[in-house]
Amino acid sequence: MAKLVSGNPESSEKKWRFLDGSRRGAVELESAAIGWGEYLPGWRWSEHVGKQSGEESLAHIGYVVSGQMGIKGADGQETVVSAGEAFEVSAGHDAWCWEIRRVWLWTSSTWTQFIFWG
Numbered sequence: 001m002a003k004l005v006s007g008n009p010e011s012s013e014k015k016w017r018f019l020d021g022s023r024r025g026a027v028e029l030e031s032a033a034i035g036w037g038e039y040l041p042g043w044r045w046s047e048h049v050g051k052q053s054g055e056e057s058l059a060h061i062g063y064v065v066s067g068q069m070g071i072k073g074a075d076g077q078e079t080v081v082s083a084g085e086a087f088e089v090s091a092g093h094d095a096w097c098w099e100i101r102r103v104w105l106w107t108s109s110t111w112t113q114f115i116f117w118g
Contacts, residue, residue: 005029009036009104018048026105035105039069044096059091060105067101 007027015025022043026035045057063086072078074092081087089095 003030009034018043019052020048022048032106036102037105038100038102039067039097041097041099044094046094050094056092057094059089060093061088062086062103062105065102065104067097067099069095069097069101069103071095 007029009025009027012025012027014027015023017023020040020043022037022039024035024037026033049055050057062081064081064083066083068080068082070078070080071087071089072094073089079087083101
């Protein structure tokens with residue numbers, strides 16, 4: 001029998017503030033983690049997370065609530081996603097923003113790579 005799990009990423013105790021002041025929160029469910037991120041202009045995954053953690057980015061499915069973000073896949077394919085658009089990207093990608101943006105992210109694993117900013 002499947003276990004019923006619920007939570008609110010907005011009020012979860014699992015929150016991080018990145019070195020540049022950008023923020024992220026998440027709730028870990030049984031088979032996935034769902035989180036939100038608010039990223040400041042100039043935030044870049046490879047610079048503000050990857051460089052400090054030594055980790056590769058996780059695969060994500062996301063929805064951009066506001067602003068725009070650039071994404072470059074591990075295969076070199078690059079795109080810009082804007083408010084109202086959804087995206088899916090494999091592990092090993094980079095992402096960045098040039099304006100304040102809010103995004104919801106889903107991942108099938110945990111957010112352990114971000115505990116360094118806890």
